[in-house]
Amino acid sequence: MTVYLDLNVSSNLGGGESTPEEMAETSRILGFSGIGFSDFSPKDKLKKEKLRKVRDAFSNLPLRAYTRVNLDFESVTKNRKVLNRIRSFVDIVAVACLNRRVSVWAARNADVDLLYFPEIKMYKQVDKALVGLLRDSGNAVEISVRPILLSRGLRRANTLGILRSAAEMVRRGHATLVLTSGASTKFELRSPRALAALGSLLDIPYAEAKEAVSTNPLKIIERRDDPD
Amino acid sequence: MKLYRNRYIVFRIISDSSFSADNIIHGIWRTLLSLFGEVGGSRTNFWLIEYSQENKHGILRCTHTSVDMMKSVLAAITEINGAPLIAHVLGVSGTIKGARRFIQE
8 A cells, every 4th residue: 555645744743734643634535555744843943852742642633643844044053053952852853955055064964864945946956056056865845735735826837837947857857845834724735646736736646746746755754764 | 430538536525614506516617617628627627516515525437547637636626615625536437337336336
């Protein structure tokens, strides 16, 4: 049976509107086996105890919940410092590619799992050199479908164009691509097949888009379980 | 000679609000036109065969060449009349009878 994972949802414990239970229940109905909650901010001074507490709350949910921390500092030094502190007790570490230095550092660093781009224009950083580094480290580029869903007209056309170029670059360079919903309410969640269908708007072949919500996120989770 | 074959997409609306069939048709057309334009929309042969307001299941018809397009459209619908929703595809069938089986399941 194929395992489908959405590695980027946020509940009302973070910046979202729905409860973790609502997010988990809707994800289960949509066919996911696990979701990554990005409710943890390093700026909140993450404590081991707090993470354990939240993780325990997630353990009662009807599907597997993963803890995800977004490192969103503009300085490499600060990102590195926080990464060293949290790596051992979170499932997924994603780095916001706010500038080129951070992107290159994150693409090289094997302790990082995902590279994400908080603003659409930042996807323009995805070029041959960055994709080469990603291929070597095994880190993945995350494309969230949320900006596609929430924009309209010219803005959506622009969004689709930039995301399509980034996806094409990642695919050509044989780096790993992960599609996520980026949902902050339960109605922003999309089923794995719906995410793959939205991936087809970015010219990602359906089979590859399906891998981007199944095999690829699973690889990320498994490499943490088994670092060797 | 038939130029295209029909496909029937079964979907379920996940929402706290209730929608009429007209609301659903309007929501789908709006997203279809927004994503693929008038020419793209005309090629789908889209028609809402049925929609049950009670159990929120619906069946829409499209051509076999536009199934993926219609799946993207359903995935891209975020709200109708301001009420947020998910249009969750349950399956695709070549016959209405087959499509109804998805709903029964």
